[in-house]
Amino acid sequence: MSAPNKSYDPVEVEALKPEEVERMRDEAIAAIAAAADLDALREVKAAHSGDRSPLALANREIGALPPHAKAEAGKRVGQARAAVNKAFAARQEELEAERDARVLVEEAVDVTLPHDRVLAGARHPITTLSERIEDIFVAMGYEVAEGPEVEAEWFNFDALNFPPDHPAREMQDTFFVREAGTASGAQGGSGEESGVVLRTHTSPVQIRSMIDREPPVYVICPGRTFRTDELDATHTPVFHQVELLAIDEGLTMADLKGTLDHMVQALFGEGMSTRLRPNYFPFTEPSAEMDMECYVCRGASVGDPDRPCRTCGSEGWIELGGCGMVNPRVLVACGVDPRKYSGFAFGFGIERMLMFRHSVEDMRDMIEGDVRFTRPFGMEI
Template structure:
């Protein structure tokens, strides 16, 4: 058996020559520097620092060297492999930092967007305004009264002193569900051979309140009403009213005027005056139209062509609706002694108030069900 070759020179091993080790090291460092992403760096690592890389193969040759030559060769290969490992770690940190910055930009989440893409609904402004108006009177001690929308003719017409030949009782104004065989019925007669209509106003609720409640009566009656109008920008066959009735001892027109003034201040703000203009309604006597000072121009547009007002058409006043003292015939029809009790009533359309409060120009927008109309009014309750 031959002895080890103690005179074996490591420079004779090609892979361990200093220039070969330096060349493998420099090639590895260049490849590492050129790696453009982590995937490319992994390929470089396998080629220049893996088990089959030139430096790894050179490291295996060290064991074949004589003992006196192994230390120097091992030191040379170790330094080269250390430089490659350090370069790999540094380049990996750089590429990971670049990747993280790129991900932050490319995969950024806009936290200002709504978290829930389900569209938010809104209450219909007619409902909101109706409840707000009712709240004004509830705070004054009034009660909310309701009644059926399909109403007997007696409640809708006769009890309100609307004569059988009144134009409002023709087919041009009223939706008839069933025509009664005789006019001028009492409440008992209305039950025997009832004529039925879709109520043309909420005044029948006032009649029912007088018949069902003990005096004094203070009620506000919001609700849906029906008339045979064509649907256009200012008319609709189905609309909403709010009516008020107060019956007590000693009520006068002064109480009516004070109630209207309080309502206007509560809904539109302080400093807006009101006025009553003589008019005629079968169920009130005396009767009046109630107006309020335009809340937009406060009357300043009257006679000033340089300051026109769309809200009041430069007239300075806005018509709210009708009012008056309850006709004694209405009180008598409901079993109330007109010698002892008096009352006042007024009413107005909610659609009309919504139009000039919020500059709504077309009434059809209120009934078409488009959420783009209702959403700006929000979910106020």
């Protein structure tokens, strides 16, 4: 076995020569200084300070040297690696400072800008108008009554004196609800045999009110109703109604007329008059259509071609809805004695009333949910 080589001169090892160690150090420091960003600096660190870097490989050569030669070589390589690490730390600090300064500029937040960029909404005018109508009648002593939107056919038609062959019962006017688990095309598949409908008016609430309460009964019945209408400028399959029912001893058409006059004047202003035109409804007898004086021209456009009125079509009157005295058959169906009690009722569409009061030309604007339509009506509560 040979003895250790104590006469080996480390300067003869190429990687450990002073000029070679200085060259590797200078190359590493130059590459660090040239790194343009933190990502590039990380790549430089791996190349010049990693396990496979030139200085790291030179450091491995020291282990093969004799003991008296290791100290000088280790000191030379160690100083070079320390200089590289120092240069890396200094450059990293510079690049991080540049990054932070750039972020402050690029991601700056202008605290002077308006904070409320999300536009405030507004209560829907249909809701506002419905509640305003309710307030009018609550002030007169009426009670607000509500009922289910999915209704039994008996409440929606039979109790209201609709004959079995009435056109309103047909599928083209009414949404029938098919029984659960019944396939389309099977018996009951059309839904007509189920006896359940989406209510076509809020009159079923009147029926329930007469059944649940002992006379006298004074209720206002607002709510959503459904019919198989096509959506256009003046029709929608889902719309809102307000109906009124009064049951008491001795009520007459005069009481109905006075109630309607008060409602119209409360909604459209003092001095507005109404008129009743004979009509037919299964649930009232006698029945009438209620018209109100045009609130724009007050009848002045009638017969005057120089003063046309778009609101009433120069007719001087605007149709609001149907009304009349409650049919005795309806009272009997609800267990009310028609020999002792009489009553009156009327109803109209809230969308139609909204179109009159605010000159809304297209009913589709009411259901599209555009805040630009609802905001001008304000936040009245």
